[in-house]
Amino acid sequence: MSEGDEWPTGRLLSTAARLVEHAWDDVLTGYGLTHSRLVILHLLAAGPATQRELARRSGLEEQTMGRMLRGMEEHGQVLRERDPADRRRSVVTATDEGRRALAAVVGSTSADDLLADVLGGSGHDAEEFRATLLHVVRHFSERRWPQGRGAGAAGDDPPAG
Amino acid sequence: MSEGDEWPTGRLLSTAARLVEHAWDDVLTGYGLTHSRLVILHLLAAGPATQRELARRSGLEEQTMGRMLRGMEEHGQVLRERDPADRRRSVVTATDEGRRALAAVVGSTSADDLLADVLGGSGHDAEEFRATLLHVVRHFSERRWPQGRGAGAAGDDPPAG
DNA sequence: GTACAACACTAAGCATGGTGAGCAATCGGC
């Protein structure tokens, strides 16, 4: 595709995301992961969480999260157990296999490095690009789920990575 | 969602794209369009085209394009007719209704303007962001479909918008 | 003129996103 100049920026964004996802997938498939499951394992690395928490922290709907966790459970990457103290809740934990997969991907040359290379080698500022994306995500998240989606948002920010 | 700092840039890209799509959808739904159909109508504004051309020019698979065109046909936004000169081909044309919808959206305050405002009002350079996205799209497109996907790519670029 | 390759499109099925509806467990006011 050599087009693109005329596209709305929003469509450029979607297309870029799709293409980078494909590049990621090439890497991840070898580790039994997908683009989105990686984020879940990443969140779980900090400790067990409920589905609702995971959904909120990754910006997905709970239904979507539930389905993805079911798939991951079938693949032995996470464990879901009812919380005995509140049986509405599922407590989600990463299994050893899930942790292994995450560590393997993080330790490998990732598509993110590839992306950084693509940008850096062409006069584009990868850090600035990232900062702009983060700004867009935060702004539109706030627009979509005002004040942290009903949950306490204060103190929820992770340490800057 | 107040997270994001730790995410891989690829995931940031996907999330940003999803959020901006939602913002677009809020605008587009009122005009009977969706995010992706807008691009098709935009391409058709230059004149009729075959499904294959549309797919190539928008970076989608032909199957995806076929399904989307079927939906648009059912909604009266495009017309598909077999090319009498080559009955393998479908010639796709925008209907009056499709053109009207496109004109209405283009004439309205679009989510793209919103995006530009969000960036411009915060010290981020919207033009630079766009240029970087375009670079990413072109690089990864080339990676995915080397040399213009088998079709003649030369002279295919649109005038810069 | 007939077989074979290429082309344009369709069909079916998977993945990941969304939505609305609904169910069981829990909590709170009385």
Add this chain to the structure above:
DNA sequence: GCCGATTGCTCACCATGCTTAGTGTTGTAC
């Protein structure tokens, strides 16, 4: 203790991407 509201999750279905495997049409080599 009971009833209604809330919470946490599931089900069912839609949209838009993808892939693999067709179907029918055209072009070409012999």
